[in-house]
Each structure stands twice: as C-alpha cells, then as structure tokens.
Amino acid sequence: MLYLSALIFFLVTYAEAQSIVHDQISKVKRGDGQATARITCRVTNSQYVHWYMQKPNKGLKRILYMRGDKDIHEDGFTKAKYEASKTSNKYALNIYKVTNEDEGTYYCAAWYYRSTLIQSHRKSKQIVKELTYEKQVNRCCSYVKDFVKENCTVFGKVFGRGTQLFITDQTARKPDVTILATSKEVAKDIGSVTLLCSLQNFFPNAISVKWTEKNTELGSEKGEIIKNASTNMYSLYSWITIKNPDIGKIYKCSYKHEGNVKPWEEIEYDTKILKDTIQVETKIENCTNSPGDDDARHMIIRAAQLTYSLLLLKCLLYCPLLLVFKYKFPK
Incomplete structure (x- = not known):
C-alpha cells in the first residue's frame, strides 16, 4: 500500500446492465463425426461476445470472439470446426462434425463496463492501490492527479450459465413430474405444508427447477441428482415448505430440460383443500374454547x-x- 492513508477518494459508479441467457440447458448429439451442434444465447448491451469451452475436469478455453458480425478465432480453433453468427441480440455457435472430443460445457460471455468517478485530495501523484475494484481501476487510471476528477471506465466479463454438450447414442427424455403434499393430518398438527416435486426418469442430467406462486419465484431446496444404473436415467426431488398464512394458494413446480416441448414446463398444486382442513379444525377449537363455554356446557x-x-x-x-x-x- 503506497501511502493509502493519505489518500481520500470519493467514488461514484455506474454499471451498464448486462444480461446473458443461454437458450438451451443441454444438447445431446451422436459422436459419429456427422452431426452439428448449435448452441445459442441472447446478449444485451455488448458489441463483443466470446465463446468458451470447458471439457470435463479441464480449464476454460476461449474458442473465438465476435466483434460486430465478424468472428475471430483463437489459435488451434478453425472456422471449419467452430463458426459463430449473430442475429440481432441472438448469438449462435455451430460445432461441426461432432465427436466424443467435443463433449463439455460451452459458455457465452460478454464485456460489461463500470464508470468510476475518482476524486483525489492528495497534492502529489500516487498510484491507486487497494480500492474497491482496485485491479480494474489500475488498468485505466494509473495515476490520480491533484484535485482533479477522472472518469475511469472499468471493464469486466459476464458469463452465462452455459450449455452442456453430451455425446451419446441416447436421446433426450423429459422427466415424469408429480407433486406430493403433506397429509391433511400432519398439516393440521404442525400448521405448515411441504410440497415435494418429484422428477423421474429424465436424460441427460442437466436440468433446472424452480417454484413459483403467481409468477413470483420462491426459495426452495433440492436433493442430489440420482442416477439409475440399470436404465441410465436420472431423478431429482425439489421441495418447499409453506406456512399457515400462505396455505390455500396455487404453487407451481417449473422445470427446464432439453426433452421439453417448451423451454419451461410446469405442474401446479392447489393447497386450498389443506387450508380448508386447517380452518375447520381451527373453528372447532375456537368454538370449544370461546368465552362462555362453561355456562353453555x-x-x-x-x-x-x-x-x-x-x-x-x-x-x-x-x-x-x-x-x-x-x-x-x-x-
């Protein structure tokens, strides 16, 4: 730290909104050298888009990046194998003649920027050290001048969630989904309900699950993805716990999987029947314990x-x- 205690900085930041969404959670392809895998993503507010690959137990490698409509490949990657394209804010990566060596996760990434206004009250020039975003600030603002405001742009890279490419002869299969609920007796005793979303017999194992109530995403828990060795299929459980005031609403378990017809499919459960049970019991208890009960008896x-x-x-x-x-x- 170079005399940081003698420096006083006022930072005003502005970050450009950045959104990267992968359209597919996975792709299943045969590794016979004939198929083409097409992976797409949607990016907002970026002129530079990058495509990365990560093979199992390996580090990230950049395949290419796009500047406008032009794709620029890294060494060792050719356009004959990897070709990128753009339509509006939708970007695509084509992987030709897919083999087992192409299995892995592919990421779409883009730059974002953060503008930082730095004001110094130090009379001599000092190198900016150990600030929030210090490494990024050092790249564009090496020195801070006396009593001078400098508007520095700090860059960072945002990655999407990625698309997994599976090389196999097996085809994608969507899960069989059911919702199980706490019994009426248990709901009556503990005053809460647990809804369990059971997703069975799906392939591949790349899946996203969420719970919603009136389009509001809820906090939930899930177990580990389990593989059935005999069928090579997978299963998963996700659940939420609902307290008494919220019992009676309709809850939806939504899942995103390659085998779906729509990107997100859902199944719903109406907890009204459980609410009625609790209300009836509450009324009976209230009637029994209301003022004047002794006289009536x-x-x-x-x-x-x-x-x-x-x-x-x-x-x-x-x-x-x-x-x-x-x-x-x-x-």
Whole structure:
C-alpha cells in the first residue's frame, strides 16, 4: 500500500446492465463425426461476445470472439470446426462434425463496463492501490492527479450459465413430474405444508427447477441428482415448505430440460383443500374454547339431566298401571 492513508477518494459508479441467457440447458448429439451442434444465447448491451469451452475436469478455453458480425478465432480453433453468427441480440455457435472430443460445457460471455468517478485530495501523484475494484481501476487510471476528477471506465466479463454438450447414442427424455403434499393430518398438527416435486426418469442430467406462486419465484431446496444404473436415467426431488398464512394458494413446480416441448414446463398444486382442513379444525377449537363455554356446557348437562328425570318419572307411573291391567284383567 503506497501511502493509502493519505489518500481520500470519493467514488461514484455506474454499471451498464448486462444480461446473458443461454437458450438451451443441454444438447445431446451422436459422436459419429456427422452431426452439428448449435448452441445459442441472447446478449444485451455488448458489441463483443466470446465463446468458451470447458471439457470435463479441464480449464476454460476461449474458442473465438465476435466483434460486430465478424468472428475471430483463437489459435488451434478453425472456422471449419467452430463458426459463430449473430442475429440481432441472438448469438449462435455451430460445432461441426461432432465427436466424443467435443463433449463439455460451452459458455457465452460478454464485456460489461463500470464508470468510476475518482476524486483525489492528495497534492502529489500516487498510484491507486487497494480500492474497491482496485485491479480494474489500475488498468485505466494509473495515476490520480491533484484535485482533479477522472472518469475511469472499468471493464469486466459476464458469463452465462452455459450449455452442456453430451455425446451419446441416447436421446433426450423429459422427466415424469408429480407433486406430493403433506397429509391433511400432519398439516393440521404442525400448521405448515411441504410440497415435494418429484422428477423421474429424465436424460441427460442437466436440468433446472424452480417454484413459483403467481409468477413470483420462491426459495426452495433440492436433493442430489440420482442416477439409475440399470436404465441410465436420472431423478431429482425439489421441495418447499409453506406456512399457515400462505396455505390455500396455487404453487407451481417449473422445470427446464432439453426433452421439453417448451423451454419451461410446469405442474401446479392447489393447497386450498389443506387450508380448508386447517380452518375447520381451527373453528372447532375456537368454538370449544370461546368465552362462555362453561355456562353453555352446564346448561346442556342440566337439560339432559331434566330429560332423563322426566323419562324415569314416566316409567315409574306407567309401569304399575300396566301391571294392574295385566293381572286384573287377564285374557
């Protein structure tokens, strides 16, 4: 640190919004050297777009980058094998004559920039060190002048989530999806409901799952993806816990998979039936425990006792008469 304690900086930053979305979560292709894999992504606010590949247990390698409509390849990568194209904000990478060596994850990336206004109150020039974004700031603002504001642009690179390329003879298959819920009895006892989204028998294992309620994404949990060795298919469980105030709404389990007809497909569960159960139990408990319960119970008991007494009295009156008629006037 070069006299950092003697430097006072005021930083005002502006970051350009950057969005990168991969259209596919995975691609399944045969490795016979005949197929072409096409991977696409959508990028906003960038004139430079980069394509990277990462093979299993290997580091990232840049294949090429696009400047406008022109693709510029790195050493060792040719246009005969990798070709990039652009239509509006949609970018595509074609991988020709796919073989087993092409299996891996492919990433779309783009630059973003952050403008930083730096003001110095130091009378002598000093190299900017150990600031927020210090490394990026040093690239474009090596020195800070006395009492001078400098508008520096700081660059960074944003990556998409990536598209996995699987080389196999097996075809993509979407999951069989069901939602299981806590039983009514358990929901009544604990005052909450757990919804479990079961996704079974899908291939490949690249999948995204989310829970929503009225288009609002909810926090959820999920287990590990499990492989069935006999079928080479996969399964996954995802779940959410709903507290009593939110029981009664409709919840959706959405999943993105290569085997889908639509990019995102969903299944929903209406928790209204569970809400009704809890409400009925609450009403019964409230009725039992409401003010005046003791008086009401005493009145009911006294009425029952009075009724029983009247029936007993009638029995005592009528039984002797019946005996008299029976024995005095025999048939």
